[in-house]
Each structure stands twice: as C-alpha cells, then as structure tokens.
Amino acid sequence: MIERVSLNSLKFFYYVARYDSVTIAAEKLFVTQGAVSKQLKNLEEALGRRLFIRDGKKLQLTGDGLTLFDCCEQVFPQIDQCLVQMTREKKNEKKTLILSCEPTIAMKWLIPHLVQFKLRYPEIDISLLTAGGEADFKALNIDLALRRNDFEWGKAIYSEKMADEHMVCVSRHKHLAPMSQLFISSSRPKLWTQFKDTYKAQFKHFEKVALEHFYLCIEACLAGLGATVVSAYMVEKELDFQMLDMLTPIVQDGSAYYLLSASPFEDDLHKVIFKDWLIEEMRTSQTKLMALSAQKH
Incomplete structure (x- = not known):
C-alpha cells in the first residue's frame, strides 16, 4: 500500500x-x-x-x-x-540553549523534568531564565521562550504549540471549612471568575485572596491555609505524592503553552531536539494528570 x-x-x-x-x-x-x-x-x-x-x-x-x-x-x-x-555536524559538540520560561512552570514542572532531558541529551545544556510575557530575544540573547498564548508575540516570532493548559482546584484537605481562603494568582485574575461560574456550589463560600505568583498560592495550600486554582502541570508532583488533593476535575482553560523562537526552529538542530522532547514530556504529564483526575472524579 x-x-x-x-x-x-x-x-x-x-x-x-x-x-x-x-x-x-x-x-x-x-x-x-x-x-x-x-x-x-x-x-x-x-x-x-x-x-x-x-x-x-x-x-x-x-x-x-x-x-x-x-x-x-x-x-x-x-x-x-x-x-x-x-545530520549533527559534531556528535560530541557541546551546545547551550538559553530558555526563558514563566517562573512557576519553570520551578514546579520544567526543572524536575530537565533531569530526563539531560540524561537523554548530555551534549545540550539548558540555561534557564525566568520571565513572563514578551521575550526580548536579542537583548537577553535568548534562544527559546516557553509562554502561554495570552498575549500577541507578533508575526516575526516563530511558534510551536507544546500542550493545552489544564487547570485544577487543589488543597491539602479534601473537605474545607466554610469561608476557607481561595488563593488566586494576580498574574491570571480571570481564573476566579471562570471557576466560580463553573463550580458555583463549591466556590460560593470561598474568600478570594490574591497573591503575586502561583508558587506562593501552592505554598499557601501546602501549609494548609486554603485552596488554589493552578495549572495542573504546576502541582504534578504534589498530586502524584498525595501532598495535595483535587477539589475539582482537571479542565482545559482554552489557552496553551507555546515554544517561541526568533528564527526558524529547523535552522538549529538543538532547538528541534528540545522542541520535540518538550512536546513528548508535556504530553506524558498530561496523560498522567488526566488519569489521576479520572480516578478522583
């Protein structure tokens, strides 16, 4: 055939x-x-x-x-x-890719997974910068940037979709007392409205508290201070080790993670390697997280 x-x-x-x-x-x-x-x-x-x-x-x-x-x-x-x-020119040539990534997804998901990347591709070093929003590739000498598509990066930037964003409400305790605090990152203020509209019965008695970063919201939950709505990728380890519990199923929020580059990915074989690895790794995490969600709900 x-x-x-x-x-x-x-x-x-x-x-x-x-x-x-x-x-x-x-x-x-x-x-x-x-x-x-x-x-x-x-x-x-x-x-x-x-x-x-x-x-x-x-x-x-x-x-x-x-x-x-x-x-x-x-x-x-x-x-x-x-x-x-x-087609690698030199099999053992060392290459450093400078990657810009949003702080919490870098801290809670990317860094733990980079161990596997290093084992598979020891010839490629990843130098990580934490930042969100528009990436100044030239000024900061950035090779790649991992961002959500919540802003316009312009037609001059090359982009490849890595994975859809998935959100979940979590806390240390499965059953929370009335008027418990719900921590929301000020970097995504619309999350409160989205989840409140979807889960009206569960959220109507929560007291909203805004913190600057998702990692602060996660730490507040781990301390037993209340619940938070975060990216499921950011709490993969905590859910896997039962340090946090899901109060809602994992749902898509309509956004996605994209890998950005100022030049075509195909022009740099090391970028292609990292791009393909990242797609595979995020897909694996997504499959694991959705399986956990199905067990809980």
Whole structure:
C-alpha cells in the first residue's frame, strides 16, 4: 500500500491536521496554499477516503483522518529525531540553549523534568531564565521562550504549540471549612471568575485572596491555609505524592503553552531536539494528570 501513496502528501496532510489550517501548513512548509490543497486531494484520491470535512474555511478531520493523523503523529517525530541525529555536524559538540520560561512552570514542572532531558541529551545544556510575557530575544540573547498564548508575540516570532493548559482546584484537605481562603494568582485574575461560574456550589463560600505568583498560592495550600486554582502541570508532583488533593476535575482553560523562537526552529538542530522532547514530556504529564483526575472524579 505504501508504494501507492506519496510520502510528500502524507507530510502535507500531517501539517494541515496538526495546525488545523491549510494556511499555517503552507507557511511551515514554505509552499503555496494551492500546493497543499493539491497534495491533500491526491492523498484522498489514492486512499479512496475523505480525510477532512470542509466547512467554509474550516477543516475538520473525519474518522479516517483521525486514524491517519494518530499514525503520522507517532511516525514523523521519530523520523525528525533520526534526521537530527544523522545530520549533527559534531556528535560530541557541546551546545547551550538559553530558555526563558514563566517562573512557576519553570520551578514546579520544567526543572524536575530537565533531569530526563539531560540524561537523554548530555551534549545540550539548558540555561534557564525566568520571565513572563514578551521575550526580548536579542537583548537577553535568548534562544527559546516557553509562554502561554495570552498575549500577541507578533508575526516575526516563530511558534510551536507544546500542550493545552489544564487547570485544577487543589488543597491539602479534601473537605474545607466554610469561608476557607481561595488563593488566586494576580498574574491570571480571570481564573476566579471562570471557576466560580463553573463550580458555583463549591466556590460560593470561598474568600478570594490574591497573591503575586502561583508558587506562593501552592505554598499557601501546602501549609494548609486554603485552596488554589493552578495549572495542573504546576502541582504534578504534589498530586502524584498525595501532598495535595483535587477539589475539582482537571479542565482545559482554552489557552496553551507555546515554544517561541526568533528564527526558524529547523535552522538549529538543538532547538528541534528540545522542541520535540518538550512536546513528548508535556504530553506524558498530561496523560498522567488526566488519569489521576479520572480516578478522583
């Protein structure tokens, strides 16, 4: 069967399915939108199956499309890694990537997971800077920045989605007394409204307390002072070791984490390695967290 299907068409399909957009796929592949559409048509004709449902400008994967995308999502990153390994100029060359990351996600999730990255890629050092919002790549000599898409970073910045954001309300005690404190980070003030509207019965008696950073909210919870609404990634260890308990299921908040670069990722093989590793690592954490949520709720 593989000899009847163009691998180029599969690559074009993978990019369109990944970004839900012919336009973005064309930009990533440095071709025209017409070229992408033609490759999709050729692939559907070769397979004799519809892969997308077209609704105006929107594309939605069919059941067959989802099946093929799941397969491509496993194969193409592996090929990418293989090519990266084969095309390294110097196998043992040391490389330092300067990464900017929001403080709490860096402290509570990224740093613990970087141990695994170092074991797998000892030739790449990660120098970590903590900051949020717009990243000044030139002034700070930053290679990469991990950010949520809660601001506009501009068309000049290259971006790749790492994972959807997932939020949860946690506390040290499963059952809290009436008028307990609910700690909210002032960096995401809308969280209070979102969760209060979703879980009215549970939240109506909470007293809202704003703290500057998520890590302060987490420490307040660990001290038994109340509850907090945080990114599930930030409390992965605490949930895993039962240091904190979930008061609500883990839910998506509509935002996502993106890796940003001032130049194309493909221009630096070390950036590609880190990008692919980060996607894999965040996906693993997400799977574990959702399994914990399903057990609790």
